[in-house]
Amino acid sequence: MSPVTNRQLYLHQRPVGIPTADDIRLRTVDMTTVGDGEVLIENHYLSLDPAIRDWMSGNDTYMEPIGIGECIRSTTLGKVLESRHPDFVAGDYVQGLAVNGWEEYTINPGELLSKVPNDGKYPPRYYLSIFSGAMGLTPYFGMLELGCPVAGDTVLISAAAGAVGSIAGQIAKLKGCRVVGLTGTNEKAEWLVNELGFDAAINYKECENLSEEISKVCPERLDIFFDNVGGKILDAALLNLSDHARIVFCGAISSYNASEPVPGPYNYWQILAHSATVKGLLTTNYVDQFDRANTEIREWLESGKLRFSEDIVDGIENTVEAYTRLFSGMNKGKLLVRLAAADQ
Ligand SMILES: NC(=O)c1ccc[n+]([C@@H]2O[C@H](COP(=O)([O-])OP(=O)(O)OC[C@H]3O[C@@H](n4cnc5c(N)ncnc54)[C@H](OP(=O)(O)O)[C@@H]3O)[C@@H](O)[C@H]2O)c1
Structure with a gap:
């Protein structure tokens, strides 16, 4: 009826x-x-x-x-x-x-x-979820097409325990990178390391100086920063870039509820100093490749290489x-x- x-x-x-x-x-x-x-x-x-x-x-x-x-x-x-x-x-x-x-x-x-x-x-x-632009496809294209991971790279992910971040980090691991996640609770940090295989995770809410903490955990500096958050977290990451680093601008959730114009990033000049590139990601640009991507995501799921x-x-x-x-x-x-x- x-x-x-x-x-x-x-x-x-x-x-x-x-x-x-x-x-x-x-x-x-x-x-x-x-x-x-x-x-x-x-x-x-x-x-x-x-x-x-x-x-x-x-x-x-x-x-x-x-x-x-x-x-x-x-x-x-x-x-x-x-x-x-x-x-x-x-x-x-x-x-x-x-x-x-x-x-x-x-x-x-x-x-x-x-x-x-x-x-x-x-x-x-x-x-x-995993076969959608909201979870699997965004990190798939963001990491692989814009981040261009190379084995041995150091990769930092913000909002790492979220839908996009948790998959972005695992894809970088599959490509042989060292992956560090930023998240806001110790429970989520432990989940990233113990269950998803991240190399390390930082609870950014407990850091007095996030930039210094990132440099301690990533002494080789960052080859890729996959950013879901923007704001202070982006500024802290910018101070840790390697030369020719790639920044994947996936989102800026820290500013979505702002009622005033958001200033910064204050460390913008680091992009020039390190000849870094920043690329904006719009997953809908890849609609014609969604089936191909989901074939690979399914293979990773079935072989136990990807969890969500x-x-x-x-x-x-x-x-x-x-x-x-x-x-x-x-x-x-x-x-x-x-x-x-x-x-x-
Ligand atoms: N470009 C595209 O095509 C595309 C497609 C889909 C999603 N996105 C973007 O990807 C990002 C993640 O989306 P999602 O769906 O995967 O969400 P999500 O990561 O599952 O959830 C959002 C997470 O962001 C963190 N967060 C929220 N406010 C924050 C703040 N002020 N400072 C720092 N962290 C904060 C929180 O985790 P913790 O604080 O615990 O870390 C929260 O759990 C968003 O920016 C979204 O707009 C972009």
């Missing part, structure tokens, strides 16, 4: 700082009918990504801001309930990359969706609280919300 109503989270007002339940509110709306070429999806998992915070601002970035009153845009994984598009039938699992929303049901044109295998080998939700963690919170009503974990550092690995309809 087709759903009659839909619970969804919408942008009530633009957040100042970390989003709250005042900014993002839950409402129940009536379902509309499925038009020609459209697909009705029952969402099973919502992807909670730092970039969504940027879309909640009125900022001019690589995507349109979310309008006031609109459902929070995100990537979701769901099951097709009804299809009026030739490529999909009821029962298919589909993913909508940054075109679905934090809601129980989504209706979207079929062209915006991609079918996800449900062959019993991997749960379909892996296409929101999903951090799953239940219930659409817990989404906003869960989202704040990205900024407090309470997540480990890929943060997802599982909705009541999820069957695996």
Whole structure:
């Protein structure tokens, strides 16, 4: 039976700082009918990504801001309930990359969706985690295409215990590098070293002088800095560059909740002094290579060379609280919300 109503989270007002339940509110709306070429999806998992915070601002970035009153845009994984598009039938699992929303049901044109295998080998939700741009594909292209790791390189990763960082470090290890992670708790630092095989990890929250700590742990200096954070952490890393170092600018989560313009980086001139390169990463530039990358990621998983963690919170009503974990550092690995309809 087709759903009659839909619970969804919408942008009530633009957040100042970390989003709250005042900014993002839950409402129940009536379902509309499925038009020609459209697909009705029952969402099973919502992807909670730092970039969504940027879309909640009125900022001019690589995507349109979310309008006031609109459902929070995100990537979701769901099951097709009804299809009026030739490529999909009821029962298919589909993913909508940054075109679905934090809601129980989504209706979207079929062209915006991609079918996800449900062959019993991997749960379909892996296409929101390890096989997605939010986890596996971003570090794959960022590390391999922009970082260009060479065996023996020293690699530093910020937000190393997160979705992207935890995989970026393991890929650099697979290429024979010495890998050091920065993270905000001792528990996550131990996980990086003992379970993911990082060579060392630094709890940056316990360092009086992070730059000095990095130079102690990385006496050979940094050949690659894979940066997810920006701000003070970027500045500390810049003071430790090797000549011809590569900086992969993947994200700058430390500034996503800033309400004033963010100054710095103060040590920018180190890029010149060390003939370093900084390259910005936009994973969607590699869409035509996603299948090839996922073939290799699957091989690494199956041979036990790559491990990953999903951090799953239940219930659409817990989404906003869960989202704040990205900024407090309470997540480990890929943060997802599982909705009541999820069957695996
Ligand atoms: N370029 C692309 O195409 C692309 C694609 C996907 C993601 N990204 C970017 O990749 C980065 C990581 O995303 P993710 O989804 O993997 O998130 P995540 O790393 O799973 O979660 C965010 C982590 O960042 C750390 N953090 C939060 N606020 C911080 C602050 N003020 N200072 C230092 N660390 C802070 C926290 O860990 P600890 O504090 O414990 O370290 C937190 O757990 C983000 O910047 C995101 O925008 C870019």
